[in-house]
Amino acid sequence: MTRASDSSRPTDASLSGPHYSVADRLDSGYGRADEATRSSDTLLINEQSRLLEAGGRRIFKFGFGQSPFPVFAPAVESLAKHAAEKAYLPVQGLPALRDQVAKFHSDIDHTRWDAERIIVGPGSKLLLFALMKSLPEADILIPAPSWVSYAPQARMAGQRAVRLDASFETRWQVTPEQLEAHCTADPERLKVLILNAPGNPTGLSPEEDTQKRLAQVAHRHGVLVLADEIYGLLHHRGEHRAFALDYPEGTVTTSGLSKWCGAGGWRLGVMHVPAELGAELFARVLGVASETWSSVTSPIQYAAMTAYTRTPGLGAYVQRQRNVLSDIGQWCAARLNKARIRTHAPDGGFYLFPDFEVHREALAARGITTSAELTARLLEEAGVALLPGSAFGCDPSRLTVRLAYVDFDGAKLMNGEQAALEQSATTTLIQGIDAIVEWLNQEA
Template sequence: MFRKVEESQTLLINTQAKALEAQNKEIIKFGFGQSPFLPPPKVIRALKESAHRKEYSSVQGDLDLRKLMSAFHLAHNGLKVDPDNILVAPGSKILLYTIMLAFEKADVLIPLPSWVSYAPQAILAGHHLIKVNTYFEERWRINPKAIEEAIKNKKYQATILILNYPGNPDGLTYSPSELQEIAVIARAHNILVISDEIYGLLTFDKSHTSFSNYYPERTITTTGLSKWCGAGGWRLGAAFLYDGIEIEFKQALIGIGSETYSCAPTPVQIAAKEAYTSYYGIQDYLNEQTGILQKIGLYCAEKLNAVHIGVHPPQGGFYIFLDFSKHRAALSRKGITSSNDLCEGLLKETGVMILPSSAFGFSKDFLGARLAFVDFDEPDNKEEFMLTKDCPRIIKGINLIVNWIGTLNILS
């Protein structure tokens, strides 16, 4: 009678952590990915000062904000988009769903591992979900061969590919040559690409380039304030449409928006104008974040790799994707044969919370998990950041995982 829709795993894990904390249990929260950094002071001030602005904006979003976003992303990564082809909404999550809803039927290609909401959204929209397999040895990156293999299972004329880089849950990005190769096959098969670049501004080496630069004719880029500006709960996202977008497609997107979310919150849009005033004006703010996140991410990857938990050093954002496959025998002797078992066992015995790989599209027997390395408070003095001083929970949590795996192997 009713649709079967499970709660988003990332939101569920946060609820579980709070419940355990209410029982006075110490939990290392590596499960929920939320930036510990506050938005810039001027952005917070703008939100406070606009609290009285209660009127609706247009469905598409404030025009001045869209103009600022256009200039901001052109400076950031060469993304060229007319302000009239930008949609602003209460979060990029609803925009991803809106894009999928605009199609009556489509095949949706989702590379694994993938963010937890892509697949449920595709299913809710009534589409045919096709998982694109990737492998640890290939850095969890898709390539033309994997795409060609996936589209053998197509059912419909329309095809949507969702890219996400730097990625959630892996923290990895694509090189220009890899993006070019994907663009070639996307063009050959007339694939609509949704390029989720919500973590683009948190690329550690500042090398992020929009996929739209390689495939401008059919790429929609999604982004927003939640990650780089530390404002996830404010709910402000944007979709950058391609030039020459079909009139019917654009009208469908705006129409769906008008019948669902109506508009992004007006006070938040006003604050966003401050955030997007100048890309060059927020360089220090971004550099402080990426410098800290890179140090933490590399520390975690190094420590875990040392005990043969497979991890690729992150290139952006605040996630790493763990592969426990080399410990399968020891874990199996403890009755752990799935990623859910793995995460439940780790939580019960150590208090460390990570998210099972089954939430990211893998079969339950794959022994993987996502770790979000953001269980720390924003440092007061970012220029003198030290892991031991500013991130004691990160260090404790990683050591608990390392010791737990070590104990398992000794006992076995």
């Protein structure tokens, strides 16, 4: 492998044989790389939307799932107060913060969070990866659909990612029967079930009976459950059921400030590893942390202590978000269902997972047979940014998309009790949903 244009190669006659540059070897190696190291689809759609807007296009931004609400004001004030903090903090996290997180989640979730078994990380995303990297060889059982990073993280951690296909009829939830079948087929290998509730990309949570039966199966087969509950506080009715409530000894739980506190860019996540899982796993996760991120930014940790302190003001702040998101989510689902785009009304968070299957024949006549083609055409022709179901592990031919209904001014909606859809802050969002319906009704 040579490059004729490279004039800086050694010419010493003693150097015989082919010469390879670093770029040559990188090119060769990347040819064998899998999708585990590609950029996240959610981050890519955000950048793509920005570029199109910079070029003068009007884009309805339903692709990137970032909280539209301002960060809890007292936490911002605390961040400013502690801006001069510069010391490295303990790898595990500031002890006073871990105490506060333990009390907060023990009260909110009615489960035990032990401060000594909590790890503070730079967002729950890296904590999830650190856990997978710390495990012995395992099957990481991932619902399809589910968040885009679970499967790539599993592969990057050297684990085997296994998809468990869900359907509209099961409300996009993994069933206890599916978990039982997989565990029975290969009883010797460690199984790790990832559950995200309320879910990204669906906005849905398991029904209580389903969750209890999943917990029973997990207990019977020694399955480790990784409960990603980053949207837990944004359950629209305040009825989030922590998985650890049903399976405390085998559930690792993650959460953080990015969703309910509107602080995605602060990058602070928390993980609780129950004592029943032993010392080795916990030590390994801390080992990964110590060799990678060292500690979370000091001012952020001090500010997080304020965010994790329950007060009437914090309660009102979270409840207003729930009310706004519920109003908007219910309206969006109803509007799409009226257009025969099957959509479950959300339980929490700010996502919908519409299914265009009823329109398959009409869409095929327009040259659209995959979810990626569907979202590409919607962006090009209607200016609506969505993500294809295939990005979340669904069969590419299944005509599903993820819709993040966050294209509104959250700061304006935080004040007062007026219904969200009656305010100008949601005009763009309403127009975006209407744009999907109008595009769908166009003739081929």
